[in-house]
Amino acid sequence: MVQPHEPEFEQAFTELLSTLKESTLFQKRPELERLIPVISIPERVIQFRVVWENDKNELEVNRGFRVQFNSALGPYKGGLRFHPTVNLSVLKFLGYEQIFKNALTGLNMGGGKGGSDFDPKGRSDNEIRRFCYSFMAELQRHIGADTDVPAGDINVGGREIGFLFGAYKKLRNQFEGVLTGKGLDWGGSLIRPEATGYGLVYYVQEMIKYATEGKESFAGKRVAISGSGNVAQYAALKVIELGGTVVTLSDSRGSFIATGEEGFNAQEISQIADIKLRHEQLSTLENEFKGKFKYVEGSRPWAIAGKVDVALPSATQNEVSGEEAEALVKAGCKYIAEGSNMGCTLEAISVFENDRLKNAKGIWYGPGKAANAGGVAVSGLEMAQNSQRSNWTTDEVDAKLKNIMVNCFNNCVETANAYNAEDSNGLPSLVKGANIAGFVKVANAMIAQGEFW
Incomplete structure (x- = not known):
């Protein structure tokens, strides 16, 4: 499950497992404990090189990644991060957290994460465009509106999403909701930046x-x-x-x-x-x-x-x-x-x-x-709007976002109470409630689909 030199992923794994064991979850549902090693290994890890040309006509090379962690609840969903600190441990931790975060939104989304050790700071728009096109030349083989829908993350904002989407459309000759965080004029959702x-x-x-x-x-x-x-x-x-x-x-x-x-x-x-x-x-x-x-x-x-x-x-x-x-x-x-x-x-x-x-x-x-599930929640709402070829108003999206977050909080409280994930004073532990609620939802789906018996 946890490989050597993966401290970030080890931290995320340890935090989840410890809270599950401190509750009555495995006493009430003992069959779920055997699922831990299964759910803690990604379904697929894609690593590739990204070769691009800077403004001095020099070749540069970076590492690209996509961790497709779990698709039990829907297409893989999670951001792309461009930052020098990006490595497999960081992306596995982020993808692992994303599985359960997406489950807590109540929307049909699996968990994944990706990115590159490319640093856009100090780069020209043309350099960033060339990098994005080269990055997408490989990533487009592994994503799609019903397969894997990346979004933005650190250093991947509207500009980068635009370049990545343009590259995907050119390479695949398809206009589909394959990325979220798009511009409002071409498939994006209101309230997504907020x-x-x-x-x-x-x-x-x-x-x-x-x-x-x-x-x-x-x-x-x-x-x-x-x-x-x-x-x-x-x-x-x-x-x-x-x-x-x-x-x-x-x-x-x-x-x-x-x-x-x-x-x-x-x-x-x-x-x-x-x-x-x-x-x-x-x-x-x-x-x-x-x-x-x-x-x-x-x-x-x-x-x-x-x-x-x-x-x-x-x-x-x-x-x-x-x-x-x-x-x-x-x-x-x-x-x-x-x-x-x-x-x-x-x-x-x-x-x-x-x-x-x-x-x-x-x-x-x-x-x-x-x-912080609100970001991916509105990404999910953007996916829904893309599927319908429709656009919702600011008030509609904001109301749906608020409702999702209220339901998420209530789910954490109710789950903590149901599995005795409480403090000694009888108050619900939100971290235990969140971990249990997300884990149980994904586990139930995996069992129903025959991935674990």
Whole structure:
């Protein structure tokens, strides 16, 4: 199952298995335990070289990957990531998480992930186009609207999806919904860029309602967010819309921290979005923010944000350590949910879960496979619109997204209660509920299809 030198995948596998074993799942459904080795090996791993020409007419070569992990619930579905850190361990962890995340949306999607160690930063549009065409020349053999439907991920946005789709259409002479995150004029869905951030906030909104028996909301809450890409930007905008105060945003080199009670506004988030499009560092905005925010070089927000009520890690994996988790608890944080995939280390999750064991009013932790499922949920809605050759309105898509996230939260709670995946104080563990609900749905489908007997 776990191969040597695959630390990210080992972490995802260990986290899932430990939570399943801590519940009564295998006592109530003992036949499912034998499925663990089956579901933890991808159905297919595709690795290929990508040879392309830079603007100096020099040949460059990168590694391309697609991990087709599980198709029990539908076509493989998961993003493409272009980043120097991409390797098989990272993509297997992401694909493994994607299986259960997609199951929690309630839509018919399997799990997969892919990408390349190509770094688009500093590259011209023509270089990125040439790379995308070369990448798709191989990937197109293995994908299709009813087989595998990739989407965007880190460094794969609207521009890259456009180039990849153009290459696919040219190579296959087919216009089909083979990629999601497409432009609105040629098959894309409204709300797709906003979906992960909005969905994250909708999920946490349900956490707050449940924990306070409907007495509280985001209104008046101080919210720490990491990252400054799509997820962080749209999560911040939705928090502001719901009456919360966003006191931090960050990039790979440091964090902006509010110096007073006032948080980010929509105009300042728009400035950050412009900086990100130009691949510049957030620190260049410090003078424009005129003392309202301090940029702290080399630090993530969690230990330096001061008092916060909600924390939304939305940058990358393992961005909240055990020590930073303890700092959040001490700062009075009551709700944390992952906008990034596997945003918290195992040590951090242990801190949050143990805090709940000691205190019925302790911290609520929402795992990424549930909390950030909004992005792939709207990708699934884009697939549905493509199949119908139709377009839904903003309000229609947003309402469907909110309904999916509310149902996802309720599913986590109900499953935790059903399998005694609770804290000692009787409150449901959302991480255990999410893991069990996703796993059981996929396992039932595999058994029904005769893949496991």
